Amino acid sequence: MSSAPSNAANPAMSMISRINIQQYVVYVGFLAIFLFFAIVLKDSGFLTVRNLSNIVLQTAPITIMAIGMVFVLSAGEIDLSIGSTVAVAALAAAVTMNAYGMIAGIAAGIGAGVAIGLVNGLLVAYVRLPSFLVTLATLGLFAGVARSLTNLRSIPVTDSMFTGFFGSGSLLGIPSLIWWTVIAIAAGHLIFRETRFGAHVLATGDNARAASVSGIPVPRIRLAVLVISGALAGLAGLLYAGRLQAAKYTLGETDLMTVIAAVIVGGTLLNGGKGSIVGALVGSLMMGMLNNGLILMGLSVSDQMIVRGLIILAAVAVSLREKLR
Amino acid sequence: MNTQAPVLQLKDIRKNFDAVVAIENFSLDIYPGEIVALVGDNGAGKSTLIKIVSGVYGPSSGTITIEGETVAMSSATMARSHGIEVVYQDLALADQQTVYMNMFLGRELTNGIGLLDRKTMISETEKLVKELDVRIPSAHATIRDLSGGQRQGVAIARATRWAKKLILLDEPTAALGVAETAKVEEIVQSLKSRNIGVLIISHSLDQVFKLSDRICVLRRGKQIGIRRTAETNKNEIVSMITGVN
Numbered sequence: 001m002s003s004a005p006s007n008a009a010n011p012a013m014s015m016i017s018r019i020n021i022q023q024y025v026v027y028v029g030f031l032a033i034f035l036f037f038a039i040v041l042k043d044s045g046f047l048t049v050r051n052l053s054n055i056v057l058q059t060a061p062i063t064i065m066a067i068g069m070v071f072v073l074s075a076g077e078i079d080l081s082i083g084s085t086v087a088v089a090a091l092a093a094a095v096t097m098n099a100y101g102m103i104a105g106i107a108a109g110i111g112a113g114v115a116i117g118l119v120n121g122l123l124v125a126y127v128r129l130p131s132f133l134v135t136l137a138t139l140g141l142f143a144g145v146a147r148s149l150t151n152l153r154s155i156p157v158t159d160s161m162f163t164g165f166f167g168s169g170s171l172l173g174i175p176s177l178i179w180w181t182v183i184a185i186a187a188g189h190l191i192f193r194e195t196r197f198g199a200h201v202l203a204t205g206d207n208a209r210a211a212s213v214s215g216i217p218v219p220r221i222r223l224a225v226l227v228i229s230g231a232l233a234g235l236a237g238l239l240y241a242g243r244l245q246a247a248k249y250t251l252g253e254t255d256l257m258t259v260i261a262a263v264i265v266g267g268t269l270l271n272g273g274k275g276s277i278v279g280a281l282v283g284s285l286m287m288g289m290l291n292n293g294l295i296l297m298g299l300s301v302s303d304q305m306i307v308r309g310l311i312i313l314a315a316v317a318v319s320l321r322e323k324l325r
Numbered sequence: 326m327n328t329q330a331p332v333l334q335l336k337d338i339r340k341n342f343d344a345v346v347a348i349e350n351f352s353l354d355i356y357p358g359e360i361v362a363l364v365g366d367n368g369a370g371k372s373t374l375i376k377i378v379s380g381v382y383g384p385s386s387g388t389i390t391i392e393g394e395t396v397a398m399s400s401a402t403m404a405r406s407h408g409i410e411v412v413y414q415d416l417a418l419a420d421q422q423t424v425y426m427n428m429f430l431g432r433e434l435t436n437g438i439g440l441l442d443r444k445t446m447i448s449e450t451e452k453l454v455k456e457l458d459v460r461i462p463s464a465h466a467t468i469r470d471l472s473g474g475q476r477q478g479v480a481i482a483r484a485t486r487w488a489k490k491l492i493l494l495d496e497p498t499a500a501l502g503v504a505e506t507a508k509v510e511e512i513v514q515s516l517k518s519r520n521i522g523v524l525i526i527s528h529s530l531d532q533v534f535k536l537s538d539r540i541c542v543l544r545r546g547k548q549i550g551i552r553r554t555a556e557t558n559k560n561e562i563v564s565m566i567t568g569v570n
Contacts, residue, residue, distance in 0.1 A: 190440075193441075194440040194441050195435075195439065195440060195441065196433045196435060196439075196441065198441075199422075199426060199433050199441065200431070202419070202421075202422060202426075203419045203422065203426075203430055203431070206419035206420060206421045206422055207417070207418065207419045207420060209417065210417040210418055210419050210430065211419065211430070211431065213401050213411070213413070213417050214417070214430040214431030214432070215401070215402045215405065215431040215432070216430070216431045269421075273419065273420070273421035273422070274421050
C-alpha cells in the first residue's frame with residue numbers, strides 16, 4: 001500500500017505498467033512468421049495478392065468459430081463440440097436446401113448449431129456438468145449424427161445464390177468470405193468489449209461466485225456463450241458448404257485444435273476472465289498463414305504437423321507465461 | 326440518543342435448519358451513521374445472521390423492517406434493491422478485471438445505445454476512492470495487482486457506492502496485515518459521516534472497541550445482550566461471549 005501513492009503520482013509510470021507485453025505476443029508472432037515466409041518463399045508465390053487473400057478466405061470458418069470460442073473460454077467454459085457441429089450444420093443445410101430452398105437451408109444450418117449449443121448449454125448451466133465433459137461427449141455424439149445423417153455420402157450444394165453468398169461470391173469487389181469475417185469480428189468485438197453482456201461473460205469466467213452475488217445471471221451467461229458458439233459453428237458449416245459447394249461429414253473435423261490454438265495464442269485465457277476477439281482474428285490468420293507457408297515450402301504432411309505443433313506450443317507457452325507470475 | 330428512525334430493525338428473528346436452531350429471539354435496531362459490532366465465538370450464529378440480513382437465507386420467523394417498512398428478502402438481489410450491501414470475507418471481486426469494472430460489477434452503466442459507459446464508471450470510481458482515501462494506482466488497475474488492503478478498500482468502496490441504508494462487513498480485516506488493517510479501519514470509520522448504518526462482524530475485540538458504537542453479543546444462537554461501547558469494557562464482553570464470569 002505504501003508504494004501505491006508514488007505510483008499514482010507518476011502517471012507515465014502507471015501508463016507503462018498498464019501495457020501488458022503478453023497481449024502483443026500474437027502480433028509479434030504474426031509479423032515474425034509473415035516476414036519469415038515472405039523472405040524464404042519469395043519465389044514460391046507466398047506474397048502474391050492471390051495467395052494472401054486465399055489465406056484469409058480459407059481461414060474464414062476458423063475465425064468465425066474462434067469468435068464463439070473467445071466467449072466460451074472467457075466465461076470459464078469450453079466447447080469441444082464445434083468439431084462436429086460444423087458437419088451437422090453443413091449437412092442439415094445442404095439436405096434442407098435441396099428440398100426446400102435456400103432460406104430453409106440457411107435456417108436449418110444455423111438452427112442445427114443453435115440446437116447443439118442449447119443441448120450443451122442446458123447441461124452445463126442448469127445440470128452443472130463440466131463443459132469439458134459435456135462437449136467432449138456431444139463432439140462424439142454429433143460426429144456420429146453427421147455420419148448417419150446421409151450415410152457418409154457427400155451432399156452437393158448447387159444453389160448458386162447460396163454458394164455466392166457463403167462461398168465464392170463477392171460484393172463491391174470484396175469476396176463474401178471476407179465480408180463474413182469482417183462483420184463477425186466487428187460484431188463480436190463490440191458485444192464482447194462494449195456491452196454489459198460481454199462484461200458479465202468476463203465476470204462469470206473470472207469469479208462465478210462474485211458474479212452471482214453481484215446479481216449477474218451466471219447460468220444464463222453460461223447457456224448464452226455455448227449457444228453463441230454453436231450458432232457460429234453452424235455459420236462456419238454454411239461457409240464450408242458454400243465454398244466447397246458440397247457438405248460432407250468430414251467438414252471441420254480437424255478444426256477444433258486450430259480454433260483453440262488461435263484463440264489462446266490471441267490472448268484469451270483457457271480458464272476464463274480474459275479474452276480478445278481481435279487477438280483471436282490475428283491468431284487464426286496466423287494459423288492459416290502457417291498452414292499455407294508450410295505447404296508452399298514443400299514440407300510433407302507429417303512434417304507440417306510437427307512444425308505446426310511446435311510453433312503452437314511455443315506461442316501458447318509465451319502467451320500463458322503471464323499466468324505463472 | 327438517535328432521533329432518526331432506524332435503517333434496519335430486526336425483531337424476534339429465528340432461524341432453524343430442520344431441528345437445529347441457529348438463531349433465536351434476535352432483535353436489533355441499527356441507526357443511520359452508527360456502527361454496530363456483532364461478536365461471538367465460532368458457531369455462535371454470526372454468519373447465519375449476516376446471511377439473513379443480506380437475503381441469502383430467509384428467517385424462519387420474525388420480521389425485518391427497513392426504514393419503517395417490513396420487507397421479505399429472499400435473495401441477495403432483493404437485499405441490494407433495499408439498499409443493503411455486503412462486503413464478504415472473501416471479497417467477491419473479479420480478479421482479472423479492472424477496479425472500475427468491479428465497482429460496477431453486475432450494475433454496469435451504459436450510454437444511450439446500450440454500450441458500456443466506461444468514462445462515467447471510471448470518473449465515479451476515481452471520485453469515490455479519493456473520498457474514501459483508498460490508495461490504488463488507478464481506476465484502470467487490475468484487482469490481481471492490488472494488495473489485500475487495497476482490494477478490501479475497493480470492496481468497501483463498492484458497497485459504499487451502492488448502499489443506501491446499510492453495509493454489512495464480514496470480518497473485513499481477517500486476512501490483512503497490521504498497516505492494512507489500520508487503513509481499512511479508517512475507511513470504515515469514515516462511513517459514519519455518510520449516514521448509513523454499518524454492521525460489522527469481527528473477531529478482534531480491539532477493533533470492535535475502536536470502531537463500534539454498540540456491541541451485540543451472540544452465544545450459541547442466543548442474543549446475550551447489547552452494550553453501548555463507551556459504557557462497557559473488554560472483560561464484560563469476553564464473559565458475555567464465553568458465558569464464563
